[in-house]
Amino acid sequence: MIPDFFIGIVMIVGTIIVYILSKKLYIKFPSPFLLPITVSLIVIIVVLSFLHIPYDTYMTGGSWLNHLLGPGVVALAYPLYEHRKILKKLAVPILVGTITGALIGILTGVGLASLADFNADILYSISPKSVTTPVAVSIIESIGGIQSLGAVFVMIAGVGGTMMSAFIFNASSITSPTSKSIGLGCASHVIGVTKAMESSQQQGAISTVTMILSAVFVSMTLPFILLLFI
Amino acid sequence: MLKGLKIITQILFLYVFYLIGSWIQSTFTLPIPGSIIGMILLFIFLLINVIHEKWVKEGANWMVSHLVLFIIPATVGIMNFFSFFKGKGLLLILIVLVSTAMVLISTSFSTQWIIRRKKDHI
Numbered sequence: 220m221i222p223d224f225f226i227g228i229v230m231i232v233g234t235i236i237v238y239i240l241s242k243k244l245y246i247k248f249p250s251p252f253l254l255p256i257t258v259s260l261i262v263i264i265v266v267l268s269f270l271h272i273p274y275d276t277y278m279t280g281g282s283w284l285n286h287l288l289g290p291g292v293v294a295l296a297y298p299l300y301e302h303r304k305i306l307k308k309l310a311v312p313i314l315v316g317t318i319t320g321a322l323i324g325i326l327t328g329v330g331l332a333s334l335a336d337f338n339a340d341i342l343y344s345i346s347p348k349s350v351t352t353p354v355a356v357s358i359i360e361s362i363g364g365i366q367s368l369g370a371v372f373v374m375i376a377g378v379g380g381t382m383m384s385a386f387i388f389n390a391s392s393i394t395s396p397t398s399k400s401i402g403l404g405c406a407s408h409v410i411g412v413t414k415a416m417e418s419s420q421q422q423g424a425i426s427t428v429t430m431i432l433s434a435v436f437v438s439m440t441l442p443f444i445l446l447l448f449i
Numbered sequence: 450m451l452k453g454l455k456i457i458t459q460i461l462f463l464y465v466f467y468l469i470g471s472w473i474q475s476t477f478t479l480p481i482p483g484s485i486i487g488m489i490l491l492f493i494f495l496l497i498n499v500i501h502e503k504w505v506k507e508g509a510n511w512m513v514s515h516l517v518l519f520i521i522p523a524t525v526g527i528m529n530f531f532s533f534f535k536g537k538g539l540l541l542i543l544i545v546l547v548s549t550a551m552v553l554i555s556t557s558f559s560t561q562w563i564i565r566r567k568k569d570h571i
Contacts (some may be wrong), residue, residue, distance in 0.1 A: 238518045246469065256517050263521065264528045274529055281522030288519045289467035290460055290512060292484035296491035297509030303496070311567070312560040320556035327548040335540055348545055349552055352520040357482035361474070367526025367534075371546050374524075380549040387550060393557045395564055402557035406549050409516075435485060442480030 223279050230280025237262050251378050251410065256352070292353050299431045302424045306432075313401060313429055320405030321437045324349040325444050339449050340364055346441055348372040351408040354434040362442055373408065378409035381414045396422055404429030452507070459508020466491045 231356040241258035253310045267277055276284075299306070306313065328345050337345075343364030352373045381403065388399055396418055403411030404426035413428055416423030470487025473479070479486070494500040530538070 224499045225473050227492040234521055235518065237522060242517075256520065259517070259521050260524055260527070262533060267525070267528065274526055277525060281525065283520050285522045286554070287460075287512075288523070289471070289487070290463040291471070291516050291519050292482070293463045293466045293487040293491055293515075294509040294512035296488045296495065296507075297505055298513060299492055300495040312563045315563055316556045316560040319559045320552045321556045324548060324552040327551050327552060328544065331544040331548060335537075335544065337537075337541070341541065343543065345541060349549065350517075352524070353516055354482070354485065356520060356523045357484050361482045365526075365530070366523045368530055370520060370524040371527050371530075372541070375542055375545045376549045380547045380553055382548070383550055384553060387553055388557070391554065391558075393554075393561055395557075395561045397564060398561035401560045402553045405556040406552040435489065438481050438485045442518060 226276060227280035227283065230277050231283055232286060233266075234263065234281065251381055251388055254378070254410065256374065257378075288356060292357055293352075295351075295431050296436070301326075302428050305421075305424050306428050309397065309425065309428075312397065313425070313432065316398070316401040316405055317429060317433045317436050320349065320402070321433055321440065322444075324406070325437065325441060329445065329448050333448050341368070341447055343445070345372050346370040346445060347437055348376045349406055349408065350434040350437045351430055354438060358438050358441060362445065377407045377410035381410045384411070384414065397425055400426040401429045405433050408434075417431050456508050456511050460506055460512060462505060463487075463491070463508055463512065 236283075237259050238255065241253075241255040242260070244258060245253050245255050253325050263277075265276070266272075277322070311349055325346055329342050332342055332345050343362055344359060344366075346362075346364075347358040347369060350358070350373070353408050355373045356366050359366050384399070384407070386405060387393070393399060393402070399419075400415040400422040403415045407414070408430050412423060412426040415426035464488035467484055468487075470485070470490065471483030473486050474481065474483040491505070495502065495505075502520065534542075
């Protein structure tokens with residue numbers, strides 16, 4: 220038998236290579252369909268299925284990378300600090316937007332899933348879908364639920380929300396660029412931020428600050444809101 | 450080389466905050482993830498200048514720009530749920546999209562209303 224340690228190393232190196240290549244691909248062809256996370260995911264799952272490697276075996280190495288999620292979330296304090304002037308200047312709209320978005324997102328997501336009669340595991344997994352994946356995965360880790368399912372819901376919210384945003388903004392009377400950036404940061408996390416960044420660096424920063432605050436707010440209120448449903 | 454060493458040291462520093470956050474979470478049995486508690490602490494320490502920006506800047510920027518790498522392993526687990534999305538699970542995709550559209554609309558409208566109201570007062 221090949222020792223676990225060796226398998227672990229192969230899985231980590233493989234994941235890193237796929238990640239680097241998918242990032243290069245996205246720099247060449249920046250489309251919401253070619254996001255590094257989506258491409259990496261498809262490539263890794265196809266390779267694992269093709270070689271009949273179960274997920275648990277992959278995780279002998281994968282879990283090492285997973286350990287870096289914690290410090291990764293801590294690192295988000297820096298961009299928040301870096302943009303503290305924007306946070307101060309737009310405190311009221313950003314806070315109101317964050318609270319509105321977080322509450323509507325949790326209530327409609329969990330509410331609709333609960334109406335459709337899904338079990339508690341699914342409700343837990345869908346609840347943090349508006350926040351950035353590392354935080355969503357950590358939230359599910361502490362409240363319960365299925366992390367990978369949660370990560371997929373986050374991805375759908377990101378790609379779907381960003382693609383719907385152009386249509387929604389055109390069809391409604393939402394014209395303020397700041398409001399658009401706050402909406403994108405609240406609903407579609409990093410992918411929404413990338414979209415906001417297209418209009419200007421400043422709008423990208425507004426969206427980033429919103430995304431981080433929304434992650435903090437959702438992780439603090441979610442455990443209590445879920446008590447209404449479960 | 451020196452830059453790589455600096456980044457690694459700073460990531461270890463961030464890891465300490467994660468450990469402190471996790472310790473607070475388990476000691477007080479809080480439902481909030483330890484990483485978020487660590488993040489809030491670091492933000493506060495940066496604001497009150499207990500921790501200097503220079504001590505974390507490179508490491509934090511590196512971590513943030515490679516966050517995708519660290520979420521891949523957890524996400525790959527979806528391979529065990531494909532059959533789920535063939536059935537009723539498909540409905541969840543629709544639910545996520547509807548809920549996301551509602552977040553986008555409610556957030557953008559509420560902030561636009563506040564921004565405009567503020568301007569009228571000036």
